[in-house]
Amino acid sequence: MGLQVVKFRAGAFGMGPPWISVAGVAGSMVCAQGLRKGFGDVEAVKGIDVDVRRGEVFGFLGPNGAGKSSTMRMIATTSPVSGGTLRVLDMDPATHGPQIRARLGVCPQDDTLDTELSVRENLTVYGRYFGLSRARVRMRADELLDFVRLTDRATSRVDQLSGGMRRRLTIARSLVNAPDLLLLDEPTTGLDPQARHTLWDQLYRLKHSGVTQILTTHYMDEAEQLCDRLVVMDHGRIVAEGTPAELISRYCTREVAELRFGVVDHEPYAAGLQGIAGRVEVLPDRVLLYADDGEAALAAAHHRGLTPTSGLVRRASLEDVFLHLTGRTLVD
Ligand SMILES: Nc1ncnc2c1ncn2[C@@H]1O[C@H](COP(=O)(O)OP(=O)(O)OP(=O)(O)O)[C@@H](O)[C@H]1O
Numbered sequence: 001m002g003l004q005v006v007k008f009r010a011g012a013f014g015m016g017p018p019w020i021s022v023a024g025v026a027g028s029m030v031c032a033q034g035l036r037k038g039f040g041d042v043e044a045v046k047g048i049d050v051d052v053r054r055g056e057v058f059g060f061l062g063p064n065g066a067g068k069s070s071t072m073r074m075i076a077t078t079s080p081v082s083g084g085t086l087r088v089l090d091m092d093p094a095t096h097g098p099q100i101r102a103r104l105g106v107c108p109q110d111d112t113l114d115t116e117l118s119v120r121e122n123l124t125v126y127g128r129y130f131g132l133s134r135a136r137v138r139m140r141a142d143e144l145l146d147f148v149r150l151t152d153r154a155t156s157r158v159d160q161l162s163g164g165m166r167r168r169l170t171i172a173r174s175l176v177n178a179p180d181l182l183l184l185d186e187p188t189t190g191l192d193p194q195a196r197h198t199l200w201d202q203l204y205r206l207k208h209s210g211v212t213q214i215l216t217t218h219y220m221d222e223a224e225q226l227c228d229r230l231v232v233m234d235h236g237r238i239v240a241e242g243t244p245a246e247l248i249s250r251y252c253t254r255e256v257a258e259l260r261f262g263v264v265d266h267e268p269y270a271a272g273l274q275g276i277a278g279r280v281e282v283l284p285d286r287v288l289l290y291a292d293d294g295e296a297a298l299a300a301a302h303h304r305g306l307t308p309t310s311g312l313v314r315r316a317s318l319e320d321v322f323l324h325l326t327g328r329t330l331v332d
Contacts (some may be wrong), residue, residue, distance in 0.1 A: 005276045029054055029167060029181050029212045030075055034084030037070045044070040046236035047084060057203070057213040057228035059223045061318075063068075063326055066233040068110070069185060069217040075214065076106050076183055088182060102130070105179035111166045113158045114164040119169055120145065120154040123176060128256045130177045137176075149201060164195025171202065172243045175211075182206065184215040188222060207304055220318040234326045244318055252316035252325050255294035259301065259308035276300045281323060288323075290316070 030052040037045035042177040045067040052058045060068040074086055075077035077093040077100050086093055088100045113122050120141050127137035145151045150167040158166065167187065174182060187203070196219075202227055207213060217223055223230055224244045232240040232247075240247055257277075260271050270282045277291030277300070291297035294313030301307070 007224075013248070028087070030053060030058075030214065031087045032071075032075075032084065032192055033086075035071070035086050036083035037074060037079065037080065038082045044236055045074075045082075045089055048231075048233070048236075048238050050231065050238075052212065053216055055207070055210055055211055056228040057207050057215065057226050059225055060214070060216045060229035060233060061218075061230055061322065062216075062233035063218070065235075067236040068233055068297060070215070071233075072183055072185055072189060072216060076104060077101055088272065102177065103180045105174035105177065105182040107171050107174040107182065107184045107187055107191065111170050113166060113169060113173070115157065115159040117159055118155050119150055122158060126173050126266055127176045132176075140176060144175055147175075147205075148172040151197075162195070164191050164198065167191060167195065167199060168202070171199070175206075179206055180212060182211050182213045184213060185240070186216055186218065188217070190218065196222070196259050220322060225320050232322060232325050239325050240321070246323045248316050248318060251321045253290040254292045254316060256291075257289040257294040257297045257301075257311060258286050259289060259298070259306075260310045261306075262309040272304060272306050275303055276304070279324070288320070290320070312314050 028051050028296060030050060032048060032050040034047045034049065036047050038045070048067075048071065050058075050071075060071060062068050070079065074093065075080050075088055077088065077097040081093065089103055091100050102132060110292075114125070115142065119123065123141040124137045124146055127140055128134075132140065137282070141154075142151075145154055148171060150165060150168060150172070153165065158169065161169065171184075171187070174184075184203070188199050191199065201214065203215075207226075213226075215226065227240070227244060229243055230247070231238045240251070242250065259269070259273070263269070266287050267280045270280045270287050273280050273287060273289050277289055277293075277297040279290045280292075281288040289297050289301070298308075298311050298313065301311075
């Protein structure tokens with residue numbers, strides 16, 4: 001028997017994508033307890049607990065090598081679990097891989113589109129792989145092309161598309177089987193700002209149509225925009241979990257003053273700023289001073305004779321949380 005095929009309904013895509021959930025999952029969409037992944041001597045995932053609820057967008061954040069992709073591959077059932085327990089859509093990946101995959105959409109980090117085929121054919125071939133009838137596949141392809149705004153490129157070959165169009169097509173392809181759960185590995189890496197915003201808009205619409213999403217990203221603004229909840233991973237472990245707002249309030253002050261002194265070595269300036277407000281972080285080109293009142297902190301610095309060549313005050317962000325927890329900026 002082929003993969004279990006999901007049901008479709010003729011869609012009013014203009015009003016939002018008509019994804020149909022085939023079967024209810026009462027509790028968690030993904031539940032991991034003490035989940036581990038090893039590659040020989042390398043422990044990529046060191047016992048993590050994760051609970052992804054129906055309808056939410058859940059993010060895995062972390063620096064390179066943190067274990068995000070290894071975790072995603074276990075959830076996608078393409079990499080066996082080394083230890084702990086994992087349930088995906090209330091099933092065990094070890095025994096129900098095909099049943100899980102039939103209800104998953106997977107958008108990999110690198111586009112794996114068939115560049116020899118047209119845009120439309122990429123969808124129809126994939127749909128046939130899921131066992132959809134020709135008529136269903138045609139209807140589905142039309143709906144998805146409309147959803148990702150590629151209808152007018154339906155007959156173009158993939159190698160004629162821009163990077164942003166390819167990502168949109170990859171997302172469309174991952175939705176061919178009307179998945180309950182969509183896995184997105186760095187969905188907007190390499191895209192220009194406009195293409196990123198277009199994709200965010202589509203992912204947002206998907207969320208509101210009830211598709212649970214799990215994504216990895218290096219972009220904190222992306223996580224803040226899209227994720228209801230997220231975990232920060234580092235060295236195979238979860239070091240923080242919460243909503244973006246919870247994480248910011250837990251690990252940061254309300255504001256951050258950024259001070260640039262136009263020098264190579266900021267350490268002496270950082271030392272001089274100690275005690276004015278909260279934590280002081282040194283970056284290659286600036287010093288960050290965490291404060292509930294950033295303007296007051298800047299004034300206090302000036303009072304100490306530490307007047308920057310440029311100083312600005314901004315709201316604390318997930319980027320600051322990440323820096324605090326991992327000691328690194330986003331992309332190292
Ligand atoms: N197939 C493999 N064989 C051996 N080691 C691996 C394999 N896949 C991943 N690793 C190692 O496991 C650790 C976690 O890698 P993983 O790709 O899960 O991290 P990541 O957080 O997704 O990183 P990135 O953001 O760079 O994609 C790294 O040390 C990596 O080298």
